[in-house]
Amino acid sequence: MLRGEKVLLRARHDEDVPVLHADLYDDVATRSRADGRAWRPIPPGLPESPFTPSAPSADAAIFSVVRLADGELAGDALLWGIDLHNRSGHVGISLRPAVRGSGLGVDTVRVLCRYGFRVRGLHRLQLETLADNAAMVAAAERVGFRREGTLRQNSWVDGAFLDEAVFGLVADEWQG
Template sequence: MPFLPPKPPEPFSWPAGRVLLRLLTPADTAGFLAYRADATVALYQSWEPYSAAQAEEFVRVQRRATIPAAPGQWVQIGIALAATDELIGDCALHLSADDPRLGEVGITLAPAWQGRGYATEALRGLLDYCFRALALHRVLAITDCRNLASVRLLAGVGMRREGHFRQHVWFKGGWADEYLYAVLGEEWQAGV
């Protein structure tokens, strides 16, 4: 039998309703910059509005990422329209360095696509990937209490509010409260 070299791994892709979770690509840079440079999008994020150079470098690094990343590392996953592959946002995934059965997620969506159910589909898809493909035990998300859209999103996908941390983080010039949401793998599998 002739030698056949091993197939390279398939690029990460996870369908989630009208969206597809996938690696960022160089073609995403302009769209990524458009929403990451928007001060209203950055308002409750840990980052400030991006410059063109920051966006280009971020996409360059993340397009080669492994999903999931090594425990203790964050990875950004593109959220693209399934029909056109247009980037409309990104989500973050982190496996705990202490116990990689525990994960944390986050999500950012371009303003033009907010309020239309895309974030819900993307987050449900990411949680489905976490629990079905990675067999995680528990996934959490932390949000600023003032970010009402995020609060509704996390509760709406079946995550439970487990904590309210008062003046928990020095954030953009002042103390901020945060909510912690979580869901267990067994709850997700049971259809929370």
């Protein structure tokens, strides 16, 4: 388990699935903003649910986010697209609506960076988000990510193409 100031990142448990699925997947508008793939109805008990625990892999580390203050399941966090040759990976988080705005996002990104740089030995982390996602943009910048560009009209969300912001952080710049 990985501990931050406000969050604990731990392996996904079976009992996390229905909660994460209901709050982060079944809300079509929220899921469409968080994932570049088209939403489709998937029951939480199927292996296709994005929150179903899976065997560890070399190219992804998947966590459940737990709020330290009360032990409440707060969301989903992952390092994905881990490339061991180039020592790079991507950061992704999604917090349940009930816990947003309480600083858990910044702490979750910090813990993921510590894991990526110190534990996995990565050199570069990248984070992509919709350009209008003010909370994620602020979290990335507070942790030290630099905005590296904008992918114009890159994401199809709710009937419109939206810009995607790309952020990067290298180990030498990280203030862990």
